[in-house]
Amino acid sequence: MIVAENLRVEFRRRLFAPKLQALIGLNLDVRDGDFFALVGQNGAGKSTAMYCMLGLLAPTSGKIEVMGRTPDLGAPANEQVAYLPEEPHYHLYLTVEEATRYYSTLYGRRVPESTISDVLDRLGLGPFRSLRLSKCSKGMKQKVGIAQCLIHETRLLFLDEPTRGLDPLVVREFREALREIHKRGTTVVMNSHVLSEIEMLANRVAIIDAGRVVLQDDLQNLLTLDKESYGVTFTPVGDVPSFITSVERVGDLVRGSVPKERLYDFMEYSRTAGATVQECSLKRSSLEDSFFKVVNEGRATA
Amino acid sequence: MSAASTALPNRGLIPVQTPAAAVPPANAFFVILRANFVADVKFLRRSRLIMAFVLVFLVITVLSLLPSAFGQSEFKSFGTMEQIYGELRLFLAILAGGMGLFLVSFHQRDRSLKMVFTKPCTPANWLLAAMLSASFVSFVLNVVICAVMVGLSYGWHLAVRPGLMFLACESVIVDIIVISTMTLLASLVHPAVAATVAILFNGNLFYSFLQWSLQTIAEGNKTLKMRALEHFFHALYMIIPMYSPFGKHIDSVDGSYRVEHGQWKYLAFSLGYALTFALVAYLVALLSLRRKRHI
Numbered sequence A: 001m002i003v004a005e006n007l008r009v010e011f012r013r014r015l016f017a018p019k020l021q022a023l024i025g026l027n028l029d030v031r032d033g034d035f036f037a038l039v040g041q042n043g044a045g046k047s048t049a050m051y052c053m054l055g056l057l058a059p060t061s062g063k064i065e066v067m068g069r070t071p072d073l074g075a076p077a078n079e080q081v082a083y084l085p086e087e088p089h090y091h092l093y094l095t096v097e098e099a100t101r102y103y104s105t106l107y108g109r110r111v112p113e114s115t116i117s118d119v120l121d122r123l124g125l126g127p128f129r130s131l132r133l134s135k136c137s138k139g140m141k142q143k144v145g146i147a148q149c150l151i152h153e154t155r156l157l158f159l160d161e162p163t164r165g166l167d168p169l170v171v172r173e174f175r176e177a178l179r180e181i182h183k184r185g186t187t188v189v190m191n192s193h194v195l196s197e198i199e200m201l202a203n204r205v206a207i208i209d210a211g212r213v214v215l216q217d218d219l220q221n222l223l224t225l226d227k228e229s230y231g232v233t234f235t236p237v238g239d240v241p242s243f244i245t246s247v248e249r250v251g252d253l254v255r256g257s258v259p260k261e262r263l264y265d266f267m268e269y270s271r272t273a274g275a276t277v278q279e280c281s282l283k284r285s286s287l288e289d290s291f292f293k294v295v296n297e298g299r300a301t302a
Numbered sequence B: 001m002s003a004a005s006t007a008l009p010n011r012g013l014i015p016v017q018t019p020a021a022a023v024p025p026a027n028a029f030f031v032i033l034r035a036n037f038v039a040d041v042k043f044l045r046r047s048r049l050i051m052a053f054v055l056v057f058l059v060i061t062v063l064s065l066l067p068s069a070f071g072q073s074e075f076k077s078f079g080t081m082e083q084i085y086g087e088l089r090l091f092l093a094i095l096a097g098g099m100g101l102f103l104v105s106f107h108q109r110d111r112s113l114k115m116v117f118t119k120p121c122t123p124a125n126w127l128l129a130a131m132l133s134a135s136f137v138s139f140v141l142n143v144v145i146c147a148v149m150v151g152l153s154y155g156w157h158l159a160v161r162p163g164l165m166f167l168a169c170e171s172v173i174v175d176i177i178v179i180s181t182m183t184l185l186a187s188l189v190h191p192a193v194a195a196t197v198a199i200l201f202n203g204n205l206f207y208s209f210l211q212w213s214l215q216t217i218a219e220g221n222k223t224l225k226m227r228a229l230e231h232f233f234h235a236l237y238m239i240i241p242m243y244s245p246f247g248k249h250i251d252s253v254d255g256s257y258r259v260e261h262g263q264w265k266y267l268a269f270s271l272g273y274a275l276t277f278a279l280v281a282y283l284v285a286l287l288s289l290r291r292k293r294h295i
Helices: A046-054 A076-080 A096-105 A113-122 A138-151 A168-183 A195-201 A219-223 A260-273 A287-301 B028-046 B048-069 B078-109 B113-117 B123-155 B162-188 B191-200 B203-218 B224-239 B247-256 B261-291
Strands: A002-011 A020-030 A035-040 A061-066 A081-084 A156-160 A187-191 A204-209 A212-218 A229-235 A245-250 A253-259 A276-282
Touching (some): A020 A204, A035 A195, A046 A061, A046 A156, A046 A187, A076 A081, A081 A138, A096 B028, A195 A287, A204 A219, A212 A219, A212 A287, A219 A287, A253 A260, A260 A276, B028 B048, B048 B078, B078 B123, B078 B162, B078 B191, B078 B247, B113 B123, B123 B261, B162 B261, B203 B224, B247 B261
Parallel strands (some): A020 A212, A035 A187, A035 A204, A081 A156
Antiparallel strands (some): A002 A020, A002 A061, A204 A212, A229 A253
16 A cells, blocks of 8 residues: 655755755555554654655655555545644634535535535534634644545545544544544554554554664564563562562562563562562563664664 | 533544545546635635735725815816826735735645645646636726726716726736736745845836946947846846736826727737736746645
C-alpha cells in the first residue's frame, strides 16, 4: 500500500539558514489492510514522513509510492485518501457545517445534506453547525476534521495525533469508529504519542528516531520483545539478591526483574529466606518499554 | 462549548459512508471548482480586513456626497459625479488587489491548503477558483457602483451617457489585471513585500526611468552602460503589467462619458490583454504554488 525507500528530506526553515535533515534514509512498508502506527519523539520525523506520503512534501531523494503511485498535491488518487491533520489548520472563516460540506465536496462529489447532518449529529456538533470554526474550541475543530474523514469511504486514512484535544468520551467513540473503519478494509496510518492508544488499535508499528525507522514490526512482536526475564513481586527478608534488577520498593513489597537463567536462584532465595512471593510471571513489555529500549539501543549503536 | 461532548449520541460515529467512485465523476473538476469558489467568496465576504477597507472608503464617499444632501445646486454637477465615480473605481482597483493578495497569502499562511491538496483538488483548480472569485466579487461591485452612478445621474437630472457603461467595463478589466498581479506576487513573496512591490514598482516608475535614459542618450551620453540601462528599463517596462494598456485611446471617455465609434474596440483589446496577462500570471503562480511546502 505504501512503500518508502531511503527517503531523505532536507529543508531550510529560513532563507540562508542551515539545512535541516528531517528524514535520513527512511524505509517503510505499510501493507494493505494494516493499522500502522508511527511512533517517535517530537521532531523524530513522523509528521514529515506522513507529509511525504500525502504528497505535501517532495522528498529530497529516495522513493515513495502510495497505492502504486508517487503522491502529489491534489492527485486523482487522493480520491481514496482521507487525512486528519495534527494542528487544526482549517478554513476558520467557515462554519462547522460549511467546512464539513466544503471538505467533503472536494472529493468531486456532492454530498447529501442528510449525510452531513448525520455525521455532525453523531459527533455532537449538531447544535454548533452555524458556529464559525474560528470560534470553536480545539476539540470541536478536531471533530470537524474527524467528520470530513468519516463521510467518504476511502482506502487509506492518515491520522496525525487524532485524539489530541478530544474529551475521553469522544476518544472512546472515535477509537471504536477507527476499529470499525479498519475492519471494513481501510488501511490506517496513524501518528501518535499516546502509546497506550497505539497498543489498543495498531497491528503494526514503526519506531522513528532522528529521521530514520529504527524498528518496524508487528505490534505483538514488540509487546513480547522481552522474553528473557521474569517480573517478580515479593516481601523481602534481609538484603535483596543482586541478580534481581530494576528493583522498586512499594511499601513492604519489592518489585523487580529476574533473568530467565536465574529463576531457580530466585526460587531458592525465597524458599531459604522465607520471602513471600506475590507474583512471578514472564515479563511482557509494554509498547512504552519496547519504545525506549529500541530507541536507546539504536542510539547506542549509532 | 462542552455541551458538544456531553450530547454525544450513543450510536457510533460512522455515518452511512459514501463509497469512493472507481472513476471520478465527469464533472468532478467543476464540482470542486464550485466548492472552492463558494468558500473563497465566503472568505472575501467575511474578511474583517477587507470589510474595514470597504467601510472606510464608503464613509469617505458618503462624506463627499453630503453637500448635495443640503441642496447646493452647483455640487450636483457632472464634474462632481465624474470625481466620485473616479474615486470609486480607484477604490475598486485597490480592493481588487487586496482580494487577490489576501486570498492567496491568507490560505498559504494559515496552512489550510493542506486540507485542500490532500484531496483530489489540484492547485490549478484552487488557484483558478481564487482568481475567479475575486474577479466575480469585483464584477458585482462594479455593477453595483455603476447602478448607483446611474441612479445619481437621474437624481441630479444629468444625462445617462454610454460612457458610464464603458468605464464600468474598463474598470472590470483593470480589476482583472490587478487581481492577477497581486495573486502572482502573493504566490511568490510575503504579502507585505508583494504590496510594496505592487505600489512602488509600477509601469509609471519604469516609464519615467526609460524616458530619463532615452533623454540622457539623446543628450549625447551614448556609453555602453547607458544603452544597457535603457534596454534594461525598457524590458522592465514591458514586463510590468499595464493596468490600462490602451489608456491613451480611451482617456477621453473619462472626461466626457461620451464614447466615440472606434473606442469600443479598445475595450475588447484591453480585455484580450487582461486575459492573456491573467493566464501568464496564473501559470507562474501555479508553478510557485506547486513548489511550495504546504505543511
